[in-house]
Amino acid sequence: MMRAGWQRWVCYLSLALSVLLLLLPLPDALRPLRPWWPALVLLYWVLEAPDRVGLGTAFVTGLAADVLAGALLGDQALRLLVVVFLAQRFRARLRFFPIPQQSAAVLLLLLNDSLLRWLIRAFAGMSPPPPLAWMAPLVGAALWPFVFLLLDASRARLRAREP
Amino acid sequence: MALSRDGSPGWSAVGGGGTLRLAAYLLLAGALMMLDHRNAWLPRLRAASALLVQPLWRLAGAPAQWYEDARQHLASQASLRAENGKLRDALLLANVRIARMQALVRQNDQLKRLLDAAETLRMQGQLARVIDIDLDPYRRRIVIDRGARQGVHIGQPVVDAHGVMGQVIEVLPDTAVVLLVTDPSAALPVLDARSGVRALAYGSGHGDQLELPNLAINADVRVGDELLSSGLGGRFPAGFPVARVTALTPDRSGSYLRVAARPLAHLNRSDHVLLLRDLAEPVGPPPPASRVGPPAMLQGPAGAASVPVAAPSRARGGAGA
Numbered sequence: 001m002m003r004a005g006w007q008r009w010v011c012y013l014s015l016a017l018s019v020l021l022l023l024l025p026l027p028d029a030l031r032p033l034r035p036w037w038p039a040l041v042l043l044y045w046v047l048e049a050p051d052r053v054g055l056g057t058a059f060v061t062g063l064a065a066d067v068l069a070g071a072l073l074g075d076q077a078l079r080l081l082v083v084v085f086l087a088q089r090f091r092a093r094l095r096f097f098p099i100p101q102q103s104a105a106v107l108l109l110l111l112n113d114s115l116l117r118w119l120i121r122a123f124a125g126m127s128p129p130p131p132l133a134w135m136a137p138l139v140g141a142a143l144w145p146f147v148f149l150l151l152d153a154s155r156a157r158l159r160a161r162e163p
Numbered sequence: 164m165a166l167s168r169d170g171s172p173g174w175s176a177v178g179g180g181g182t183l184r185l186a187a188y189l190l191l192a193g194a195l196m197m198l199d200h201r202n203a204w205l206p207r208l209r210a211a212s213a214l215l216v217q218p219l220w221r222l223a224g225a226p227a228q229w230y231e232d233a234r235q236h237l238a239s240q241a242s243l244r245a246e247n248g249k250l251r252d253a254l255l256l257a258n259v260r261i262a263r264m265q266a267l268v269r270q271n272d273q274l275k276r277l278l279d280a281a282e283t284l285r286m287q288g289q290l291a292r293v294i295d296i297d298l299d300p301y302r303r304r305i306v307i308d309r310g311a312r313q314g315v316h317i318g319q320p321v322v323d324a325h326g327v328m329g330q331v332i333e334v335l336p337d338t339a340v341v342l343l344v345t346d347p348s349a350a351l352p353v354l355d356a357r358s359g360v361r362a363l364a365y366g367s368g369h370g371d372q373l374e375l376p377n378l379a380i381n382a383d384v385r386v387g388d389e390l391l392s393s394g395l396g397g398r399f400p401a402g403f404p405v406a407r408v409t410a411l412t413p414d415r416s417g418s419y420l421r422v423a424a425r426p427l428a429h430l431n432r433s434d435h436v437l438l439l440r441d442l443a444e445p446v447g448p449p450p451p452a453s454r455v456g457p458p459a460m461l462q463g464p465a466g467a468a469s470v471p472v473a474a475p476s477r478a479r480g481g482a483g484a
Contacts, residue, residue: 023223023296028371028431031297055181055188062192066205067212068219070333070340071299073205074195081192085185121301124200127347127368129301 006158011052014041014151019065032132035140036110038065038076039083040147043106046087047095048155058084072124079113079120086112099145106144110137206333217338220296220306227295289313289438291321294338303346303366305329307436310337318398320439326404326427327351327392328436343430344405345371353405354393358383361393364406364424371430373406375422380413384422400439 018037026034038061045053062077069076086109087094094105114129114137121128199205209216291307309315311334319331321341329349333340342349347368353375354361360382362375378384388408394401406424414421 020219020223023220025224025227025295025297034297055184059188059192063195067209068216069299070205070209071302072196073199073208074192078189078192078196081185081188085181088181120196124196127301130369133301 007049007155008052010151010155010158011045011049014045014154015057015061017041019061019068022065023068032130033136033139035136035143036113038062039080039110039113040106040140040144041151042080042084043087043109043144044148044151046084047091048152050088050091053084054088055081055084072120072126075117075120075124079116082116083109083113099148102148103141103144107137107141110140113137209333210335214336217335220294220338224294224296224306289315289440291315291339291436291438293434293436301368303329303343303349303368303430304332305341305343305436307339307341307438308337309438310335310339312336314440315339315438320399320403322403322437322439323428323435325429326406327399328426328428328430330398331438341436344373344426344428345430351399351405352393352395353390354401355384356389356391356404357385358388360384361395362390362422364390367423371425372409373424373426375424376414376419378420378422380418380420382420384408384411384420386411389427390424 015038018041021037022034042053042058042061045057058080059077062080063074065076066073090105094102097105114134118128195204289309291309294306294308296306305328307321315331315334317331317334321328321330327344329341329343329346331339332342343366344351344364345366345368347366349366351364351373352361353364360378362378362382362384364373364375366372367374373390375384375390386408389404390406390408392399392401392403392405404427406426408422408424410423412421412423413419
């Protein structure tokens with residue numbers, strides 16, 4: 001019972017941090033390369049705690065990110081839904097991939113998301129993202145092992161502290 | 164049962180109910196985007212959740228602030244001394260300039276009073292600090308730490324020591340969002356300080372650049388020209404430096420000129436910005452003419468109208484040259 005409570009807090013805290021990371025200032029040149037943190041964190045939780053994190057969590061996280069960033073309400077919510085849904089679909093396989101292979105899968109998911117973002121922006125009549133933004137999925141995939149290990153370690157530590 | 168849930172039936176459970184839920188959520192997200200796009204829901208939602216959003220913005224900006232504070236504390240004494248000396252020089256220079264400017268202002272005031280100009284061009288401003296966070300990487304906006312409670316309102320121009328930065332587009336109780344001149348949706352009426360050619364400067368969205376897309380091919384614009392705000396449209400006061408022309412290219416048809424310009428304001432480096440507050444609009448009948456200066460019948464009809472408008476830009480041009 002307590003363990004579930006702890007885990008829930010780690011989960012929500014990590015999601016909140018991932019949304020805040022989106023706001024962290026970066027140098028101008030690196031800005032388009034900013035990895036999409038909420039997607040990475042959500043992916044971890046979908047793989048590890050599928051009964052806690054699902055489409056609803058993705059939607060709420062996306063809405064929070066949208067309200068904070070103020071670009072288009074529902075944009076990130078929709079894209080996170082797609083990412084999480086695909087991850088749920090292939091969870092049985094993704095979960096047992098070795099980490100490099102998981103990174104490749106994350107790359108595919110994020111590339112698919114870049115395409116979706118491009119479409120959404122085109123439909124909403126906003127300026128298309130700069131060409132460099134297509135490289136952001138690579139950064140995200142490269143960071144996946146670290147996100148995975150960090151979240152795994154923090155979860156394991158909390159679990160060990162529990163009696 | 165437990166085994167089969169882990170196996171293929173679990174797959175179908177995700178596939179069946181999951182797809183339905185996905186469809187529902189996707190519809191919801193799509194509807195939100197549509198409504199936001201049409202009715203601009205997001206600013207209203209943000210204003211409503213300002214109590215929640217503002218602390219988060221501050222929180223996200225805090226690491227940059229700490230870094231800056233730490234850097235300042237750790238700056239070595241030598242660099243401080245050097246900086247001190249430089250600042251002393253700059254202060255001396257600035258004081259000399261101020262003295263000169265004061266003389267000019269006094270002279271200007273006298274001339275204006277002579278010309279029966281009812282109000283002197285007085286600018287009120289409010290200092291604000293930039294909260295260092297990135298909102299949307301494809302738009303050029305900044306967040307400042309002054310909001311509705313400090314009297315900020317939408318449309319207020321924002322400048323720094325070097326030129327026009329942008330204008331306020333969104334106001335929360337204690338913060339405000341400023342649209343920079345380089346944002347793709349920003350447009351600003353400008354004036355070539357050398358030739359007087361008028362144009363609209365649009366933000367290019369990529370990099371630190373402005374574009375003047377539709378100038379005639381024979382327009383008198385050269386690389387290195389300074390662009391001032393023209394004051395047309397009434398948003399920005401006239402005569403503030405905006406940008407310097409960096410490149411001229413004819414467009415594909417050969418009948419228009421694409422002008423690229425670099426903003427003079429330090430859009431990325433500014434820490435403090437100045438919010439300009441325009442004078443209150445006079446309400447009611449105009450005040451009676453003052454008795455100072457030559458009688459109205461002696462001054463030309465054009466003189467009274469054109470001189471107050473042209474004076475600031477001419478003074479700027481003179482100071483810059």
